[in-house]
Amino acid sequence: MERIIMDVDPGIDDSLAIIFALFSPELMIEGLTVVSGNIEVEQATINALKAVEMSGKEVKVYKGEALPLEKNYIDATDTHGEDGIGGNFFTKPNLNYESKHAIDFILSKISTHPNEITILALGPLTNIAKAIQKDPETMRKVKRIVLMGGSALFHGNCSPVAEYNFWVDPHAAKIVFASEIEIMMVGLDVTHHIIFTPHLREIVRQLKTPLSNYIYDITQFYVDFHWKQERTIGCVINDPLAVGVLIDPDLVQTVPAFVDIETDGIAIGQSVVDFYGKRNHGKCNTQVCMQVNPKAFFQLFLHRLFPDFQK
Numbered sequence: 001m002e003r004i005i006m007d008v009d010p011g012i013d014d015s016l017a018i019i020f021a022l023f024s025p026e027l028m029i030e031g032l033t034v035v036s037g038n039i040e041v042e043q044a045t046i047n048a049l050k051a052v053e054m055s056g057k058e059v060k061v062y063k064g065e066a067l068p069l070e071k072n073y074i075d076a077t078d079t080h081g082e083d084g085i086g087g088n089f090f091t092k093p094n095l096n097y098e099s100k101h102a103i104d105f106i107l108s109k110i111s112t113h114p115n116e117i118t119i120l121a122l123g124p125l126t127n128i129a130k131a132i133q134k135d136p137e138t139m140r141k142v143k144r145i146v147l148m149g150g151s152a153l154f155h156g157n158c159s160p161v162a163e164y165n166f167w168v169d170p171h172a173a174k175i176v177f178a179s180e181i182e183i184m185m186v187g188l189d190v191t192h193h194i195i196f197t198p199h200l201r202e203i204v205r206q207l208k209t210p211l212s213n214y215i216y217d218i219t220q221f222y223v224d225f226h227w228k229q230e231r232t233i234g235c236v237i238n239d240p241l242a243v244g245v246l247i248d249p250d251l252v253q254t255v256p257a258f259v260d261i262e263t264d265g266i267a268i269g270q271s272v273v274d275f276y277g278k279r280n281h282g283k284c285n286t287q288v289c290m291q292v293n294p295k296a297f298f299q300l301f302l303h304r305l306f307p308d309f310q311k
């Protein structure tokens with residue numbers, strides 16, 4: 001079992017990822033840390049607690065940073081709805097977050113379990129970068145970071161070249177890639193193939209459980225957004241793929257590369273992926289996911305969330 005800290009900004013696809021992870025016995029979720037991204041951190045923390053409540057599992061939630069390191073904060077309520085989870089404005093969860101700050105939780109967990117903790121980062125990297133700034137020695141003992149963010153050969157989704165999580169806090173992303181912690185980048189190159197189609201959504205709707213209703217409801221806004229934005233039918237669910245990769249690494253094929261992040265100008269937030277060793281003397285800092293098996297992913301994802309959906 002792999003010990004995981006999940007850093008999230010729920011977010012529709014983060015909410016799906018949280019439930020997927022909590023339903024996966026291969027992963028020991030040590031805690032959820034929350035950061036501003038899709039929605040500001042107060043509401044994102046409520047949304048994380050809601051996802052935990054919907055899962056029926058127990059895991060502690062820690063609120064983290066409200067603002068990016070340097071750049072002005074820009075949320076993604078255009079994509080995720082006014083409340084960050086599809087504009088449903090669900091009743092508040094009956095759970096509370098912990099008083100400890102997310103960064104202190106991350107550092108204390110890593111100190112207790114040196115070289116055993118994987119950070120699964122599904123939002124802007126502000127919490128992780130600040131933990132590195134606060135205590136680089138402890139953060140050297142992170143086992144690895146698996147993150148959803150960036151893009152190598154695919155285009156961006158916030159600018160022609162930048163993916164949202166890196167674009168929101170490019171300075172944080174730069175710190176993380178410079179940290180020498182082992183990184184796996186699950187970027188748009190692979191996640192744009194993970195389309196939750198109307199067919200799959202209908203299967204979920206037909207199950208008519210509280211969890212399936214919740215998933216159907218939170219993804220409606222995402223579906224409408226994808227149609228308006230790019231004429232995609234269905235919605236791309238990025239973050240759950242990073243969970244899937246932790247459970248079954250064969251879902252993707254990776255290529256080693258040196259990755260650095262642009263922090264200024266027209267390409268701000270771009271992940272510059274050097275597959276050819278032109279920079280940094282051929283040294284790689286990242287395994288970049290370049291190919292994915294979407295069918296295998298959805299089989300795993302739906303079976304985990306709804307074990308008896310195929311009778």
Ligand code: BDR
Nearest residue numbers: 011013014122164165238
């Ligand atoms: C990423 O940005 C957010 O909107 C999603 O939750 C995902 O983490 C995709 O670019």
Ligand code: CA
Nearest residue numbers: 011014122123
């Ligand atoms: Ca996210």
